[in-house]
Amino acid sequence: MNSWKTKRQLDIERRYQTLVERFTPNHSLAMNIARAFLWGGAICTLGQCVSEIGKVYLGLDQAGTSAFTAIVMVFLGAFLTGIGQYDRIGKHAGAGSIVPITGFANSIVSAAMEFRREGLVLGIGARMFIIAGPVLVYGVGASVIVGLAAYVVSLF
Amino acid sequence: MMFVKAFVVGGLLCAIGELLILKTKLTPARILVGYVTGGVVLGALGVYKPLVEWAGAGATVPLTGFGYALAKGAMDGVAESGLLGAFTGGITATAGGVAAAIFFGYLCAVIFKPKTKT
């Protein structure tokens, strides 16, 4: 398919590339990183509060605490997405609201809401993981590899 | 003190993500995949565990923590039940969060409607 490209076309493309870079604005780096830091830090601090509640008040063990924290944080992300606030946070926070597990929840819930109109099965059911699916594929896939490696190591 | 450490470590992990988005034009989906895979690798190498012990939720709430939990689960699974654990360990350790996301996602989709941005 690239055979249509003459040398002249390739030259033009290269020169245009530099032109585009010159004219395309970028967001301020420092400002956005600072905001991501503050929002991300705040969300993680909230997570720490949830985890203390689980450990101290509910008397959960270590595995229980981490599951409790994950479930509560996912709920918060889902709820804020449902009432239409998470995207507004995301506009300011950038990666600060994408990287925490609340962002993982947001990507699932927003997709489920968006495709509700395509039906309960093929809409919500099939499209819920359009963004978060790869996270599970690579996360779980990698964990199986790690497990297999651990098993091989355990044999010796 | 734990709260301050959680804030700083969590904030830093997010700030690195923002830097990646702005500098490499990676989409959020790729950032998430990178973070979770990175967490699995760091967890397997034993690098992430000290961070979790030091910063608590600052290390577990970001998606690298999800990856760490997957890797830890798989390794614990192997220690407990051998080869089978390599397959069951990761998902077992993270089942709470994933099931919650599916459940609340479905609930929200039925209750709420997406709104146009202004």
Next chain:
Amino acid sequence: MSKRVGEGTVELTSRPWAAAWSSTAGKKEHKGPLGGSFDFTLDDDLLGQKTWELAEAAMLRDTAIRCLDKVGLKPEDADVLLSGDLINQIMAAHFCARELGIPMLGLYSACSTMSEALAVGGILADSGAVRRAVCAVSSHFSTAERQYRTPLEQGGQRPASAQWTVTGAGATLVCGRDWLPEGVKPAAALRYATIGRVVDYAVRDMANMGAVMAPAAADTLARHLLDVGRTADDYDEIITGDLGKVGRELMLELLKEKGVKVDPSRVWDCGANIFSPEQDTHAGGSGCGCSAAVLNGYVLGRFAKGEVRRAAFMATGALLNATSVLQGETIPGVAHLVVLERERG
């Protein structure tokens, strides 16, 4: 009869009329600098429909009906509907046509569909093949986001070069010389149509549509001026579609490289002007409804008042395809140009 001029321009020798025009815009667009020029503003951008897609189709239908209604015509008085939008398989246009019952040619050239429709409508009316053609085009923020980008409620930042898909529609009634409804004062006549080439300068960035379209825009404008033997100064205004702030600068730079002299103060972009900087859309508006609503509100309105006498309207389209982008292909662009002239008297 239509006549070929130069390499790729059609002269519409009978000069068919742009007889009626109507525009619809969403709330955010209404709050922008051109807000007062749209005929109709949507209170609810779902228009009481079940889905965003049906809402866009309803908006397009209502805009076409309002356009005909302005000159006392009914859908059956039009011979052809030339229509397109951004939804896959131009769904809004087809669903609008399903209700109007006008024989329809579906058009797609992304955000340059408005000028494509005027070009086709002008040629058909000029040749006598049709008496009256309705050219109607729309886009909707919420249908475009879910198809090309992310779910509405997903949190994240838009890059500084990103543009905001306009919720809006525009319709123009093009009439052959002898088919102007009685007592109607047309805004302008269609004089030339330059059909755009698909140009690809290997841009991959989905968040920089201005950069995708600028080479096509520069190509079409340069070819047009050469074909008709005019300079840019022969036009009161050169109106581009949705290059946005980034694309406009790039087009002017490319024209300079081509040796085409253009006075930047005569060139303005619908996308760069439809929103104010405070509305935080970054590089401006986009979508076929952007240039369609601005043409059929602000531009033809000023033609009717005699404030503009001769303008080149060049809507620009980024031929983005969700599949090809995933497959690593670059994004081609296209720009069609039509010349609108107001006759003396």
